[in-house]
Amino acid sequence: MPKLYLLLGGNLGNRTLYLQQARETIATQVGPIVQASGIYETAAWGKTDQPSFLNQVLEVETQLGPEQVLQTINLIEHELGRERLEHWGSRVIDIDILFYDDLVQQTQRLTIPHPQLHLRRFTLQPLQEIAPNLVHPMLQQTISELLIRCPDDLEVNPYSYSSGEL
Template sequence: MPKLYLLLGGNLGDRTLYLQQARESIAAQVGSIKQASALYETAAWGKTDQPSFLNQVLEVETILGPEQVLQTINTIEHDLGRERLEHWGARVIDIDILFYDNLVQQTQRLTIPHPQLHLRRFTLLPLQEIAPGLVHPVFQQSIAELLQQCPDELEVKKYKKEV
């Protein structure tokens, strides 16, 4: 069964609740969640004048093909209230496909592996937590190696919810 790695993120509303609802929807509609990283908090990347993000990486086993996964996660985002108003804008939930097995694919709608994952600490740190030896099929480097070379200097820290 294909192994899929997804990045979840959001920076509006009850961030932990939206991530939990996304995980539940993914488990019900995409496939079995085999591993989940801790939650990580990061300042916004790209468009920086917005609240900090919470991110998490999931390893999922799925019977869906890549295009079906994309369609399903887009529906989950929509159902949870995602509005696509501006590129890199604030959002309640964002779900990205990082890897789909060792597939390398580029279509108008979908590029796998995610084309910017090697440039983002908020993606590599949680991914390294659950799959440090995973090898990027294009760069032929492990996640740990990509993290060491990552030019992104934004602080990424494990999230501890304040009580």
């Protein structure tokens, strides 16, 4: 079954509760979560004048194709109250597709692997926890290697491990 890596993030409201609700909905609508990283508190990247985020990475087994995954996670974001206000702005929940097996796809709607994952410590740190030896299919480097070379030095701190348990 295809293996999918998702990044969850949010910096508004009850951040742990939104992550928990996202995990529960993903498990029923996308597929079983086979690994979950701990939850990290991370300084806002890109647009820095906003509250810090909680981020977590999930490995999910799914029978959905990539476009169906995108449709489903957009619906979950909508159900949980996500409003698209501004690019890189504050949000209650954001769900990004990081990898879908070894697929490389660039269309207007969907880019896999996520085009900026190698530039974002808030993504690489939780990803490294559950998939250190995963090889990026375009960059041909492992997640551990990408993390060492990541130019971003924003703070990424462990926040909660118990909530990351399955």
